Amino acid sequence: MSVETFDVSTDALQVTPAAAAHLKKQLALSGKHAVRISVKESGCTGFMYVLDEVEQGEPGDLELHPEEGLEVFVDTDSLKVLQGTRVDFEKEGLNRTLKFHNPNVTAACGCGESFSIS
Template sequence: MSVESFDPVSQVVTVTPAALEHFRSQLQTQPGRAVRLSVKKSGCTGFRYVIDMVEKGVENDLHFQLDDQIELFVDIESLSVISGTQIDLVKEGINRQIRFINPNVVDECGCGESFSVN
């Protein structure tokens, strides 16, 4: 695993303060000590995001220390699809959800479950 420090300007994946707080609360109630981001082939347009709460990343994951408590592992196999993505937590009415702002996305399915890239 490669270890890098968190630099929001040049980060492969950035995490907003709202999303970081969400991950912090999730890690207090679920097993795991870190967040792992990957993509899987799925849906009508190609890929879907996968966020797992994990104890540690897998071999070759990129490793980022988001703060003194939260680690982020990024699947290196997913890097070409998610590079430059910002993870945010948005509120819509009384609902909150993780939103991925990915500059590589060229199309999304109508329900928002999957996306495609060039």
């Protein structure tokens, strides 16, 4: 029998250096101090990611510091959906976008705005 361990401070969500640099730049432009990540029910397949620039997190949020100068809050109600997600900032041709690489996603809608998990 094996036991799966989960370190919420490191396994909940990872932010790549490229995504961290992008988020810090956006925060500097907005004058906000942190980013809050959550999910909400939406779209044709179930959930969508919500990324808000905030002054502080909500009570009970998981607080992460993926890189010096970047504070990220994760909604604890969203942790079961977000566990293991890697947030990256990717270049695709002329486009640049934040991408959520979520190992829990089992289906996504055609437009890419919503997803489902099992």
